[in-house]
Amino acid sequence: MSGDVYGVLQTERTTGTPVDSVRAVQVAVPWRRATGPNATVLSAISLLSLLGAWLLASCVLPARVLPGPSETLQFLWQEWERGRLLMHVSATIQRVLVSFALAMGIGVAVGLLMGVSRAADRLLGAWLVSGLSIPRIVVIVGAYILIGLNETAAITAIAAVVVPTVVAQVREGARALDPKLVEMARAFRRPAAVIVQKVVAPQLFPYLAGTGRAAMSLAWKMVVFAELMGRTNGVGYQISFYFQMFDMRGILAYGLVMIVVLAVVDYVIMAAWERYAFRWRRTPMTWIG
Amino acid sequence: MARIVSRGITKSYPLPHGTGRQVALQSVNLEVEDGEFVCLLGPSGCGKTTLLNIVSGLDGEYEGDLSFVRSGALVASTERPRIGYVFQEARLLPWLTVWQNLRFVLDRGNLSESQLGQRIAQWIERVGLAGFENYYPGQLSVGMQQRVGLARALIIEPEVLLMDEPLSALDELTAMRMRDELVRLWMERACTVLFVTHNPLEAVYLADRVVVMTSSPGQIVAELRVNELLSRPRDLEDARVWALSRKAVQLLENAVAKKAIDG
Numbered sequence: 001m002s003g004d005v006y007g008v009l010q011t012e013r014t015t016g017t018p019v020d021s022v023r024a025v026q027v028a029v030p031w032r033r034a035t036g037p038n039a040t041v042l043s044a045i046s047l048l049s050l051l052g053a054w055l056l057a058s059c060v061l062p063a064r065v066l067p068g069p070s071e072t073l074q075f076l077w078q079e080w081e082r083g084r085l086l087m088h089v090s091a092t093i094q095r096v097l098v099s100f101a102l103a104m105g106i107g108v109a110v111g112l113l114m115g116v117s118r119a120a121d122r123l124l125g126a127w128l129v130s131g132l133s134i135p136r137i138v139v140i141v142g143a144y145i146l147i148g149l150n151e152t153a154a155i156t157a158i159a160a161v162v163v164p165t166v167v168a169q170v171r172e173g174a175r176a177l178d179p180k181l182v183e184m185a186r187a188f189r190r191p192a193a194v195i196v197q198k199v200v201a202p203q204l205f206p207y208l209a210g211t212g213r214a215a216m217s218l219a220w221k222m223v224v225f226a227e228l229m230g231r232t233n234g235v236g237y238q239i240s241f242y243f244q245m246f247d248m249r250g251i252l253a254y255g256l257v258m259i260v261v262l263a264v265v266d267y268v269i270m271a272a273w274e275r276y277a278f279r280w281r282r283t284p285m286t287w288i289g
Numbered sequence: 290m291a292r293i294v295s296r297g298i299t300k301s302y303p304l305p306h307g308t309g310r311q312v313a314l315q316s317v318n319l320e321v322e323d324g325e326f327v328c329l330l331g332p333s334g335c336g337k338t339t340l341l342n343i344v345s346g347l348d349g350e351y352e353g354d355l356s357f358v359r360s361g362a363l364v365a366s367t368e369r370p371r372i373g374y375v376f377q378e379a380r381l382l383p384w385l386t387v388w389q390n391l392r393f394v395l396d397r398g399n400l401s402e403s404q405l406g407q408r409i410a411q412w413i414e415r416v417g418l419a420g421f422e423n424y425y426p427g428q429l430s431v432g433m434q435q436r437v438g439l440a441r442a443l444i445i446e447p448e449v450l451l452m453d454e455p456l457s458a459l460d461e462l463t464a465m466r467m468r469d470e471l472v473r474l475w476m477e478r479a480c481t482v483l484f485v486t487h488n489p490l491e492a493v494y495l496a497d498r499v500v501v502m503t504s505s506p507g508q509i510v511a512e513l514r515v516n517e518l519l520s521r522p523r524d525l526e527d528a529r530v531w532a533l534s535r536k537a538v539q540l541l542e543n544a545v546a547k548k549a550i551d552g
Contacts, residue, residue, distance in 0.1 A: 180380055187345050187374040188394040188445065198393060202384040280384045280425045 067249045072256060075249040084238070089257055092223055092234040095151075099158035100219045104212065106159070107166025112204075114167065115174020131164030136222060144230045154226040161222045162215045169214065173207025209274045213266060220262050290481055291357045291370040291448040293321040293344060298353035300339055312506035313339045314351070319500060319509060321449075324479040328486055328496035330537060336507025337485040341451050344483060345372055359448065373442030373480075375455040379434035381426040387413065387437050388422040394441050412440040415474065432463040439467075443474060450475075452484040456491070465525070468495060476521070489534040489541075494523055499537055503544045510544035513537055 051069060058068030067075075079085040114121045114128070143157035177200060185195045227236025235254045242250025300314040314336045321327045329337045342348040343355060346369055357364040364370055381390045391409045400408075413422055416436040426434050435455060442450060456464040472495060475482060486492050492499045497516040502509055513536060519529060 180376070180378070181382060183347060184374070184376065184380040185393075187347055187372065187451075188441075189372075190394070194393075198385070199382060202382070280386075280427070 064246075065248060067252060072249055072252045076253040076256070079250075079253060085257070088234055088238050088254075089261070091231075092227065092236070093261070095155060095158065095223050095226070095234065096216075096219050099155045099162065099223070100216055102155065102159040103162035103166055103215055103219065107163045107211070107215070108170050108208070110163070111167040111170025112174045115171040115177075121171070128164055128167055131160075132168060136161045137225060140222070140226050140229060149230045151231075154223075154231055157226050158219050158222045162219050165218060166211050166215050169207055169211040170204070173204045173211075176207075177203050205277045209270070209277055213270045213274075216265060216270065217262060220258065220265075224258070290323045290479065291359045291364065292323050293319070293449060293481060293483065294354075294356050294358060295319045295340075295344070296354040298340070298343060298351055298355060300336070300343065300348075300351040314343075315506035315508040316353070317507070317509055321481050321483055324481055326475060326482040326484065326495060326497045328484045328492035328499045329502055330486055330489055330492040330499050331502030331507070331541070332487060332504055334507075335502045335504035337502060338453055339507065341374075341453050341483065341485055344449070345374055345451050357449070370448035371445055373445055373447030373450045375435075375438050375442045375450070375452040377454045377457060379426065379431075379438040381434055381437055381441075383426050386423045386425055387418060387429070390426070390437060391441055391444055394445055408444065412444045416440045416470070432459050432467065435459060435467065436470075439471065439474075443478075446478075447480050450480050450482045452482065454485055454487065457486070457488070464491075471495070472522070489537040490525075490530070493519075493530055493534045493537060494525055501537060501540050501544065503541065503548060511540040513540065 054066075055068055058066045058071075063071065076085065110124065114124055139161050140157040143153045143160065147153035147156060181199050181203070182195060185199045190198075223234070224236035224239065227234035228240040229236075231237050235258060238254050239251050242248075242254070296318055298314055298317040298319075299312070301310040301312045303309075304311050317336075317340060319327075319340075329340065331337055339348065343351050356366070357370045359370060381387075382393060385393060388409055391412060392405065395405055395408070397405070410419075410422070413419055416439055418433060418436055418440070421429065421433070426437070429437070435458070438455065442452075456467055459467065468491065484492075484495060486495075489499075493513070493515055497514075499513040499515055500509055501511040501513070513533065515533060518533065519527070523530060
């Protein structure tokens with residue numbers, strides 16, 4: 001994992017030529033000490049204890065109620081051999097990707113508008129508050145009733161559930177834009193396209209990255225509901241199918257797959273992008289008033 | 290180089306709730322000669338920054354005339370001279386390195402990327418930051434950030450250099466060194482400078498001419514032709530510098546007192 005040492009590049013403000021004035025100082029922060037080689041060990045303990053608890057519980061409880069890890073994995077392997085696993089998981093991933101893209105597109109546009117224009121913020125305020133507070137299940141059921149039991153309804157519903165979260169976060173980003181930096185760029189006569197690319201966009205990145213992760217994990221959870229209630233394939237459909245069969249192995253197996261795929265997407269892809277986008281933030285800022 | 294000519298510049302802001310307008314600048318007539326170093330001295334809120342923003346073109350809503358004259362000919366209003374701006378805070382882009390921050394303000398023009406690179410390296414060297422090309426602003430001290438800000442304003446080879454209390458966020462020791470560097474860089478290439486400050490000693494030490502402003506409304510009330518009394522290089526320990534700085538404060542106080550009586 002990142003940050004094996006909590007190193008802070010401390011700079012001297014008051015004295016000397018630049019060469020003596022910068023000095024790397026290792027600042028010991030006791031409550032952050034639990035990093036380094038320890039971090040990997042602790043994470044491993046966390047994961048193993050979870051697996052251990054599952055194993056233990058499965059020994060105590062009847063197999064019909066809680067199958068153990070090995071049974072679940074065995075079941076997963078069967079699903080894979082029958083070709084079901086790939087089919088259902090890829091159907092789910094496709095839905096998530098399409099509705100995620102849709103929600104980010106709409107949400108970023110509306111969020112920017114609301115953050116920049118006070119009139120738009122007021123006009124859309126009630127929509128946003130309702131969108132954030134409506135029970136998500138209502139949106140999904142509503143979409144199936146309004147649009148019909150089809151793919152369009154499922155994707156619309158997932159996107160509709162995710163959009164308000166995206167709007168709210170992007171709006172914060174747009175509100176936090178620093179007008180002073182734009183002013184600087186204008187004083188130096190930078191073309192508008194350059195200002196957007198080099199001055200505005202980097203300020204929005206933190207919000208976009210955080211929003212992307214939140215939207216992805218929300219879409220990932222909602223897709224299961226949408227499939228469970230109105231689709232004939234996908235992970236959610238399989239869970240509903242095995243629920244009707246009262247087969248706990250199937251439910252756990254597909255649940256496990258969802259955890260693994262989201263973890264890969266979130267910790268590997270999204271986090272790597274975030275780290276890249278914020279390489280300039282590795283060291284603390286010394287903003288002046 | 291360019292001469293700045295402003296005539297009758299008046300600027301007002303609407304007050305909240307439609308209760309009239311606040312006059313920020315009242316009929317400001319100011320001319321800055323080719324290659325002249327003028328300090329605008331005045332208390333906070335006297336409209337110094339407002340005036341700089343008008344001169345820089347950032348603020349286009351004012352009454353009066355502003356023009357630039359380059360070697361005797363009026364510069365067309367569509368063309369505007371090249372203007373470098375140093376702000377009170379460095380206002381560097383935190384996600385760009387020192388090198389990239391300087392590259393940001395440069396137009397490619399007909400230079401090759403390697404010629405641009407040479408020019409950037411030269412300026413980093415000139416402001417004493419060699420070796421820090423790839424540092425991000427957040428890794429630099431405030432004083433070093435402001436050096437980058439200065440290099441950024443000068444690298445575009447400005448005809449007019451505008452500076453808005455650029456040293457006021459620095460500690461006095463760093464500010465003293467930066468003042469000397471600034472004078473040295475300015476003497477080497479002599480661009481027209483309009484420097485805003487509320488520090489009378491700094492104004493006298495740096496300027497050819499100190500223009501004194503008072504607030505509410507912001508207007509020019511006096512001026513002090515320092516270059517007729519002091520030659521360069523100047524010495525901050527020179528008793529005449531201190532005497533002139535006291536004189537500048539007096540001019541300001543007299544104007545404030547007169548305003549109080551008139552008002």
